[in-house]
Amino acid sequence: MSDLKKMYSTILGDNFPPEMTITFGDQKLVYHKRTWGIPKEDGTVDERGLRYGENPDQQAALYELINGNLTLGDCHFIEPGNGLVSAIGIEDMLRVGKHPGKINLTDVDNGLNIIKYLMKRPAAVILKHNNPCGAAWDNDLATAFTRALRCDRIAAFGGAVILNRPCDKETATLLATNYLEVVCAPDFEEGAVEILAARKNLRIIRIAGINRLADFEKYRFVDFKSLVDGGLIVQQSAVNSIRSINDMKPAVTTRKGVEYRCERQPTAQEIDDMIFGWAIEHGVTSNSVLYVKNGCTTGVGTGEQDRVGVAESAVHKAYIKYADILAWDKYGIGYAELAMAIERGEHTLAEKNAIDEQTRADRAGLPGSVMISDAFFPFRDGADVGITQGISAILQAGGSLRDFETIEACNEADPQVAMMFTGQRSFKH
Numbered sequence: 527m528s529d530l531k532k533m534y535s536t537i538l539g540d541n542f543p544p545e546m547t548i549t550f551g552d553q554k555l556v557y558h559k560r561t562w563g564i565p566k567e568d569g570t571v572d573e574r575g576l577r578y579g580e581n582p583d584q585q586a587a588l589y590e591l592i593n594g595n596l597t598l599g600d601c602h603f604i605e606p607g608n609g610l611v612s613a614i615g616i617e618d619m620l621r622v623g624k625h626p627g628k629i630n631l632t633d634v635d636n637g638l639n640i641i642k643y644l645m646k647r648p649a650a651v652i653l654k655h656n657n658p659c660g661a662a663w664d665n666d667l668a669t670a671f672t673r674a675l676r677c678d679r680i681a682a683f684g685g686a687v688i689l690n691r692p693c694d695k696e697t698a699t700l701l702a703t704n705y706l707e708v709v710c711a712p713d714f715e716e717g718a719v720e721i722l723a724a725r726k727n728l729r730i731i732r733i734a735g736i737n738r739l740a741d742f743e744k745y746r747f748v749d750f751k752s753l754v755d756g757g758l759i760v761q762q763s764a765v766n767s768i769r770s771i772n773d774m775k776p777a778v779t780t781r782k783g784v785e786y787r788c789e790r791q792p793t794a795q796e797i798d799d800m801i802f803g804w805a806i807e808h809g810v811t812s813n814s815v816l817y818v819k820n821g822c823t824t825g826v827g828t829g830e831q832d833r834v835g836v837a838e839s840a841v842h843k844a845y846i847k848y849a850d851i852l853a854w855d856k857y858g859i860g861y862a863e864l865a866m867a868i869e870r871g872e873h874t875l876a877e878k879n880a881i882d883e884q885t886r887a888d889r890a891g892l893p894g895s896v897m898i899s900d901a902f903f904p905f906r907d908g909a910d911v912g913i914t915q916g917i918s919a920i921l922q923a924g925g926s927l928r929d930f931e932t933i934e935a936c937n938e939a940d941p942q943v944a945m946m947f948t949g950q951r952s953f954k955h
Contacts (some may be wrong), residue, residue: 541585560613575587640688677825745763784930787946799895848888877946910935
């Protein structure tokens, strides 16, 4: 059996060339392979690129656009010299214990893909395996991070945190109490890096371009998907066009000459959560359903094959994470650790049962949440999952032949549930 630990600590190097050129007709894009010279303990400098790809046995390289600016339909590459993840230099790695791997950078990139729509308020997005496991915005950065973390403290372990404001010392202190792989922000206030540096091997990355992310909202880039036979599927990247209530459509449909209309209109807070939730949805692997409340995720369901299944998955995860955070708040240990502590005689079954009862009574904090679906509901059963948990509103694509069923579900709910349509889906694969 191979030594997996050694595999992860061994850097392959790579055989990718230092430059790459892609030609689209008469337009040429020139890329340079990004490497970093990171000092070693013996005083030498280790100059190399990505540590490895998605797995330790996969070579990988990061290329930065250095010349050319593609205009292909709505695709306009950011001008050379204004890059984000691909432009990270050694001077931007304020602290790094080892070279980054592909997943570290794709987590950061997807975090930027989400947070570029959340620039109006201090926001934090926590990602694990290229999916957000918690996201929030608030009046200050420390509160936003705390709320994002409490959505899923378990999944955040070893994750990447993307902040849209300079990291202050209060936020750094909160970050440093958790095991994280990457913390990325537009800058770090005096003393913040020293606090974060207490965590061994934490990568602290400054991307000054985060301050300009809102300028890139409408940018489309060319998205490449390599096929097993060496072929390529090339597409324009998605753009989130739901930026205000004016971009949404009323939940109205006609079937057999009868008009069906959602009777309750969303409140100002529900509209705000719809806009926030659709921005998060933009970075979640499909098929997905999210629950958000007061500018924070309460449940994140990702990558399921059917819509009712992913609605149930998000609820199931919300209950697990809610019980975990209750145990953490009360006993300083997670829910799973509490169960083991009972076996050791350090806690009682009555204490665990109290956590379970509180979770059920609170319905994992889901009541009052807005349900976000990246496509339409083909049947009402998906929406019914959220309605049973006490959601107050739904944002979905609309356009199903059975939209009338979902509208009926909202109108029949007690209290009634508001619903709006986006008129666009937000698939990501």
